[in-house]
Amino acid sequence: AQTVTQSQPEMSVQEAETVTLSCTYDTSESDYYLFWYKQPPSRQMILVIRQEAYKQQNATENRFSVNFQKAAKSFSLKISDSQLGDAAMYFCAYRSAMGAQKLVFGQGTRLTINP
Amino acid sequence: EPEVTQTPSHQVTQMGQEVILRCVPISNHLYFYWYRQILGQKVEFLVSFYNNEISEKSEIFDDQFSVERPDGSNFTLKIRSTKLEDSAMYFCASSGTGGRGEQFFGPGTRLTVL
Numbered sequence: 001a002q003t004v005t006q007s008q009p010e011m012s013v014q015e016a017e018t019v020t021l022s023c024t025y026d027t028s029e030s031d032y033y034l035f036w037y038k039q040p041p042s043r044q045m046i047l048v049i050r051q052e053a054y055k056q057q058n059a060t061e062n063r064f065s066v067n068f069q070k071a072a073k074s075f076s077l078k079i080s081d082s083q084l085g086d087a088a089m090y091f092c093a094y095r096s097a098m099g100a101q102k103l104v105f106g107q108g109t110r111l112t113i114n115p
Numbered sequence: 116e117p118e119v120t121q122t123p124s125h126q127v128t129q130m131g132q133e134v135i136l137r138c139v140p141i142s143n144h145l146y147f148y149w150y151r152q153i154l155g156q157k158v159e160f161l162v163s164f165y166n167n168e169i170s171e172k173s174e175i176f177d178d179q180f181s182v183e184r185p186d187g188s189n190f191t192l193k194i195r196s197t198k199l200e201d202s203a204m205y206f207c208a209s210s211g212t213g214g215r216g217e218q219f220f221g222p223g224t225r226l227t228v229l
Contacts, residue, residue: 035217043204045158045220091158095218101146101210102160102171103218 002027004094006106013082014114020067021077021109023092031097034068034075039089039108048090051075053097079111087113117141119221121207127227128197136192136224138207146210147190148218149182151175151203158206164190197228 003026013019025034036048051059051068058066063083067076079086092106120139128134140147149161162172164182181193190209194201204225208218 033217037220042222043152043225044222045206045208047217047219050217093158101218102148102163102173103150103158103208104160105158107157 002029002032002094002096002104004092004104004106006092006109008109009107010110010112012112012114013079015082015084017082018078018080019082019111021079021090021092021111023075023077023106025073025075025092025094025106027073027094027096029096029098033095033097034066035093035095035103036064036066036075036077037091037093037105038086039091040087045091049077082113084113084115087111117219119207119209119219121205121221121224123224124222125225125227127229130199130228131196134194134197134226136194136205136207136226138190138192138221139188140190140207140209141211141219142188144209144211144219146170146218147182147184148208148210149192150206150208150220152206152223153200153203161192161205194226197226199228202226202228 005024032053034051038046049061063080065078089108091108093103122137147164152158162176163170204223206223207221210218
């Protein structure tokens with residue numbers, strides 16, 4: 001079974017600075033998707049960014065980018081120019097490209113933005 | 116922009132009572148999911164539903180749980196006899212075809228079992 005591990009329960013960063021959230025995963029599959037979801041205090045799950053495993057190029061979405069290292073099974077999220085609105089829980093998630101389509105989530109990292 | 120909706124936003128019930136949580140997925144999506152999140156913990160998969168049947172369920176999804184798509188728009192999760200440990204946030208999600216893998220989440224229903 002696939003597992004996702006986020007080793008940083010909490011992170012903090014100064015406003016306008018850059019922060020990186022770590023995620024590792026374990027799978028025997030070669031084709032899959034990886035995601036970062038943001039969960040603000042409202043507890044709504046908001047998709048931040050996604051990465052297809054077959055793509056070598058790292059995904060970027062405005063101030064959010066990932067560092068996808070397939071061999072190392074690592075998928076970190078970099079937030080540039082941190083803003084107060086970025087404060088939230090961030091969950092890394094894995095989804096197989098075939099068969100079961102469930103998302104497997106990590107434990108989450110609580111990100112605090114210091115003004 | 117299309118979105119997944121869930122009702123109610125908060126449900127309070129007595130232990131042993133039945134509850135039905137409702138979801139309206141995005142209209143052209145074919146894959147539907149329920150997840151739950153106990154306060155302070157990670158999001159856990161409960162069940163996936165495709166072509167009017169369960170495609171996968173987790174160990175959490177025991178005989179107390181059931182899902183149904185009673186019409187062309189709603190997707191429901193029923194808990195027959197609630198327990199204290201069922202208190203959690205329940206998220207519905209839906210996904211289209213094409214293999215892009217993205218699931219869109221609803222705002223969640225907070226279930227409190229007293």
